[in-house]
Amino acid sequence: MQWSLSEEQTAYRKALRDWLGDVAPPDVARSWLDAGDPATFTTRLRADGWSGVGVPEDVGGQGGGMVELALTAEELARHAVPSAAWLATMVILPVLAARPEVLEGAVHGTGATLAVNAESIVSEAPALTADAQGRVSGAVPRVLAAGEVGALVVPVAADEGLALFLVDPAGPGVRITPRSLLDRSRSVADVAFDCAPCTPLADPADVRDQGGTRPEELLADAAARAAVLVAADSLGTSERMLDMAVEYSLQRHQFGVPIGSFQAVKHAAATILVGSEAARSVVYFAAASVQGGDPWALAHAAAAKAQVTAEGARAADSALTMHGAIGYTWEHDLHLFYKRAKLDEFLYGSPTAWNEVLATYLLPDR
Numbered sequence: 001m002q003w004s005l006s007e008e009q010t011a012y013r014k015a016l017r018d019w020l021g022d023v024a025p026p027d028v029a030r031s032w033l034d035a036g037d038p039a040t041f042t043t044r045l046r047a048d049g050w051s052g053v054g055v056p057e058d059v060g061g062q063g064g065g066m067v068e069l070a071l072t073a074e075e076l077a078r079h080a081v082p083s084a085a086w087l088a089t090m091v092i093l094p095v096l097a098a099r100p101e102v103l104e105g106a107v108h109g110t111g112a113t114l115a116v117n118a119e120s121i122v123s124e125a126p127a128l129t130a131d132a133q134g135r136v137s138g139a140v141p142r143v144l145a146a147g148e149v150g151a152l153v154v155p156v157a158a159d160e161g162l163a164l165f166l167v168d169p170a171g172p173g174v175r176i177t178p179r180s181l182l183d184r185s186r187s188v189a190d191v192a193f194d195c196a197p198c199t200p201l202a203d204p205a206d207v208r209d210q211g212g213t214r215p216e217e218l219l220a221d222a223a224a225r226a227a228v229l230v231a232a233d234s235l236g237t238s239e240r241m242l243d244m245a246v247e248y249s250l251q252r253h254q255f256g257v258p259i260g261s262f263q264a265v266k267h268a269a270a271t272i273l274v275g276s277e278a279a280r281s282v283v284y285f286a287a288a289s290v291q292g293g294d295p296w297a298l299a300h301a302a303a304a305k306a307q308v309t310a311e312g313a314r315a316a317d318s319a320l321t322m323h324g325a326i327g328y329t330w331e332h333d334l335h336l337f338y339k340r341a342k343l344d345e346f347l348y349g350s351p352t353a354w355n356e357v358l359a360t361y362l363l364p365d366r
Contacts, residue, residue, distance in 0.1 A: 005067075005284070012064075013071045016050065020079045023048075026333055029081050033184040033336065038082030038148060042111070051086060051107055055093065059104045066225065066291035070232035070283055077236030080336040084145035084186040087233070088113035091226045091348075092153055095164060095218045099201060102151065102166060110150025114222060115167070118144040118188050121223050121348045128193060130156045135195040136167060144347070146189035147178045153201060154193070155219060162215040165198035172196065183339040186347070224290045224298045226348040227305035228283065234312035234344040235279045237337045241319035242272045244334055248323055259322075268318045275311040282308055299361035306354040309345045316341040 005013070023044060024032075032041055045051050054069040055061025069090055076083045089111040096103040096112060106112040114121070115128070117140060128138035136154055146152065152167040152174075169176055173196030178189045246269055249260030259265050286304035289297045316338045320327045327334045345351065 005071075009067060009071060012053075012068060013075065016072060016075045017078070019048070019050070020075055020081065024079045024081045026080075029079055030333065030336070032082055033080070036184065038084065038185075038187065041082050042085050042148070045086060046108060051089070054090060055103075055107050059100050060108060066228060066287035067284055069225075070228055070287040073229045073232035074236035074239075074283075077233040077337075077340060078240045080185055080240075080333070080340060082185050082187075083233070084188075085111040085113075085148040087186075087226075087229055088145040088149060090229060092222050093225070094213075094221045095153055095201070099166075102201075106149075106151055111145065111148065112151035112153060113143060113145045113149045114219075115140050115143050115146070115152045115154045115191055118142050118348060119346055119350070120353070121226055128154055128156050130158070130163070130165060130198065131195070134165075134198055134200070135173065136165060136193045136198045137173075137195055139190065139192040141190045142179060142188040143191045144186065144188055146191050147176050147187060152191065154198060155215070162219070164201040164215045164218065166201045167193065167196050167198045181343065183343040185336070185340055186343060220298060221290070223348070224301035227301035227354060228286045228290055230344050230347050231279070231286070231301075231304040231308040232283050234309045234341055235276060235283055237341040237344065238272060238276045238279065238312045238315040241315055241334065241337045241341070242269065242276060244337070245269060245272070245319040245322040248326075252324070265322060268322055272315045272318055275315055279304075279308040279311060296361060299358050302354040302357040302361075305349065306351040306358065309341075309347075310351040312341040313345040 024041060032038065049062060050072065052060065052062040053072055054064045054066065057063045073083070073087065076086070089106050092112060092114050093103065095114070096106055119142060127140060128136055130136050136156065146169065149169065152169050154165045154167050156163050156165060167174060173194045175192040175194070176189045178187065181188060246260065249265050249269070250258050252259045282304045286300040289300040294300065319334060320338055323332070323334055326332050
């Protein structure tokens, strides 16, 4: 199956790519990463309205859905710009929808993230507790963008099921400890809560009494969105690495001819291209499935995350091989995309974890 974008979506992608080319050329993007400064780009992204894409217009967004968000993730990856806060916020939009003022503040203000381990969104039970006074305690390692955002959405095991609370990361009883990643375009931090004040966001008792969406369903939706957007990010890195590898193979000469004329190099480039083209249809289809609330949306998202990110990691190895020794140097930009692709493979769950999710949809008794 080949997925075709609408004229509006094609125009949106071009406009975003052009904007990123002006705002975040390679030397500027690298300066942000070298300085550990994601805020400069994130602030500009919000100020120019791009963070409102995929957000309902009634809360100040630009409209659009998951396909537009996937296109955004793809383009952000192509330019290796800092995107942890953007990704974390877009993942939990449905969770914040019950509180429009919180949603609007997260999108146009300082962002929000789900307080779960960024490696295991689909497999880890909440390790946090809340007391009768509405205070959260516990610890969560490696939370995406925890040191960058202004709100933490905290899942807590309650008597009647899962409950969700909102916690101020700068408030009392919260300790944020940043951790280093090889991929400097994203960030994680360990988060510890010690009787931290919290505000109810989604409670199972309220769902029962008022007929709302269960917190478990909200988190499943967030997991599906995370899978799609990380897969789109991996697609963007693969496309950029292919462009770089092909360009280099036409410049580098061996035995008096460009190395791009060698059959082995041609095959390596063709393999990356086939993987990228297949990934594009998988990612966009999964995005549309999640947006439309398809009963199999989580399965489609799982397939995208497992297949696309694994292929993206393999593409990174091939691109590095095609570059030879120069690809290992700090001065060459390839390492920015290589590291990003390698993180995407495990961000919000490994291919193995997502294949297990997919397998549950294929059981005969489902």
